[in-house]
Amino acid sequence: MKLYLRADCPYCNKVLNAVEKMGLKEKEDYIIINAQAGTPGRDMVLKTGGKAMVPFLIDGDHSMYESDDIIAWIGKKYAK
Numbered sequence: 001m002k003l004y005l006r007a008d009c010p011y012c013n014k015v016l017n018a019v020e021k022m023g024l025k026e027k028e029d030y031i032i033i034n035a036q037a038g039t040p041g042r043d044m045v046l047k048t049g050g051k052a053m054v055p056f057l058i059d060g061d062h063s064m065y066e067s068d069d070i071i072a073w074i075g076k077k078y079a080k
């Protein structure tokens, strides 16, 4: 599971906090990819989802925007 985030994005921090509370560990359960403007991560978000917006989740064939939807997806599928 790949989380595309930007350091100064409150919605990204919301997702990260939720994921940590669920007991998931970075590098074991998910990886964070920098999606700051001008990065390959940003290009991937745009290419995959069609919008330059973060947070963005890619989980296998599945991808989504919207922090609440991402938190709900991860909670349902992976929460420990």
Ligand SMILES: N[C@@H](CCC(=O)N[C@@H](CS)C(=O)NCC(=O)O)C(=O)O
Pocket: 008, 009, 010, 011, 012, 052, 053, 054, 055, 065, 066, 067, 068
């Ligand atoms: N409703 C969205 C809002 C996400 C949002 O507004 N993200 C901002 C950054 S905090 C964004 O991607 N802005 C466009 C940009 O960075 O180019 C959510 O909850 O995830």
